[in-house]
Amino acid sequence: MKMSRYLTINIGDIAEIKHTITQQDIEKFVDLTGDDNKIHTDKGYASTTTFKKPVAHGMLGASFISTVIGTKLPGDGALWYSQSLEFLQPVRVGDALKITAEVIKKIDRTRTIELQTNIYNQNRQKVTTGTAKVRLVEQAQENKKDKKEHVTKTVLVVGGTGGIGSATCVQLAKDGFDVAIHYHKNKSKANHLKDYIVKNGQKAVVVSGNIEDQSDINKIKEQSERIIGEISVVVNCATIPIPTIRFSDLQWDDMQAHYDTNIKSSFNLLKAFTPEWESKRSGKFIGLTTLYTEQLKSELLGYITGKTALNGFVKALAFELAPKGIRLNLVSPGMVDTPLIADVPEKVRLLSAAQTPLRTLATAEDVANTISFLASDKSNYITGETIRVNGGQFML
Numbered sequence: 001m002k003m004s005r006y007l008t009i010n011i012g013d014i015a016e017i018k019h020t021i022t023q024q025d026i027e028k029f030v031d032l033t034g035d036d037n038k039i040h041t042d043k044g045y046a047s048t049t050t051f052k053k054p055v056a057h058g059m060l061g062a063s064f065i066s067t068v069i070g071t072k073l074p075g076d077g078a079l080w081y082s083q084s085l086e087f088l089q090p091v092r093v094g095d096a097l098k099i100t101a102e103v104i105k106k107i108d109r110t111r112t113i114e115l116q117t118n119i120y121n122q123n124r125q126k127v128t129t130g131t132a133k134v135r136l137v138e139q140a141q142e143n144k145k146d147k148k149e150h151v152t153k154t155v156l157v158v159g160g161t162g163g164i165g166s167a168t169c170v171q172l173a174k175d176g177f178d179v180a181i182h183y184h185k186n187k188s189k190a191n192h193l194k195d196y197i198v199k200n201g202q203k204a205v206v207v208s209g210n211i212e213d214q215s216d217i218n219k220i221k222e223q224s225e226r227i228i229g230e231i232s233v234v235v236n237c238a239t240i241p242i243p244t245i246r247f248s249d250l251q252w253d254d255m256q257a258h259y260d261t262n263i264k265s266s267f268n269l270l271k272a273f274t275p276e277w278e279s280k281r282s283g284k285f286i287g288l289t290t291l292y293t294e295q296l297k298s299e300l301l302g303y304i305t306g307k308t309a310l311n312g313f314v315k316a317l318a319f320e321l322a323p324k325g326i327r328l329n330l331v332s333p334g335m336v337d338t339p340l341i342a343d344v345p346e347k348v349r350l351l352s353a354a355q356t357p358l359r360t361l362a363t364a365e366d367v368a369n370t371i372s373f374l375a376s377d378k379s380n381y382i383t384g385e386t387i388r389v390n391g392g393q394f395m396l
Helices: 023-033 043-047 058-071 163-174 186-198 215-226 251-279 301-324 346-354 364-375
Strands: 014-020 078-083 096-107 114-120 126-136 153-158 176-181 205-208 233-236 283-288 326-333 386-389
Touching: 014 058, 058 078, 058 096, 058 126, 096 126, 153 163, 153 215, 163 176, 163 186, 163 233, 163 364, 176 215, 186 205, 205 215, 215 251, 233 251, 233 364, 251 283, 251 301, 251 326, 251 364, 283 301, 283 364, 283 386, 301 326, 326 364, 346 364, 364 386
Parallel strands: 153 176, 153 233, 176 205, 233 283, 283 326, 326 386
Antiparallel strands: 014 096, 078 126, 096 114, 114 126
8 A cells, every 4th residue: 555645754854946036927926916016016116115126025925835835845735724924024026035844743633744934035034934734635545456557658858849849749648658848948839739638638747947957957857747757758859950050160169059959968867867767777768869970961060979979978878777777769860851941942852852762851750750669668678779760861
């Protein structure tokens, strides 16, 4: 029988989140609550008060106590029924808040947890303090006798709104995966994908963050797993524009951008997910390389170098992690008919298709189908491999 979550929580346990207050936060709070008190919204009025500048609503900052309780301590199932608050310092736009919750008491009879809740600003000043009382609502235990254990398949698709990324999200959802859709700029497309996936019977969550920042990756992981559970597969479809640049015009920053997109992001992702995968002796990472590491093309030095480094990175790490049950593989497309090649002249596209034995460019769905295979149990005896999806342009 699954252990009660209440019993896993101990006095002294601490959780925290961080949030920087923005003008948009205040505007949304006004829209939601109707509290348009001029001390919060009117710079001229606020300048005539002792505060001199507008201050954020006290309950705006305090609302993040709900976030730390509802998502971290105790997390899902928390019934927050009592809160005392004391507002010690004003909070303004630009303040970087740290919201903490610490277990100070447990009442076994009612399964109640008392928490000391504090909010600090960037100067380590305590701006809000209080205590919360929370009951933990346990899930009803399903009678699993004579039932097969259902194993949920979960995937994080990084760059999920790109041409290949979005096709991958759709295909893996069709395969029965719950999907975390990572986006960089196109939030509306990410939400559209989420709606489509949910409508078709799978869970989905939209996440965003800088994949070159380890702390952002950790937040992406946490946000994804709160909604769809522990991630079993990570697909890195992240990319950046690929202009053709002569070496004489190339700057080191152009090279570095490709290293960061290919190597640093993959490094950060694997740093976040491999500890969990090692403990379960299961986990898959799938990256995208390119035909051009084998069939060279002029004026793509940064792109080809970054992808070549990725090839070595994945093979070396696949060898190291294979005994721990973790599989790393690559998909290597030729030219794919996606928005990424929108600036490639039509003549070049036609020539590339003509040079392909199958006489056509790959579609995003062609690549997604190969990713689907690598994400499935059918590929469990494959690691450190590169599967070409290029219509036969390069054969060994």
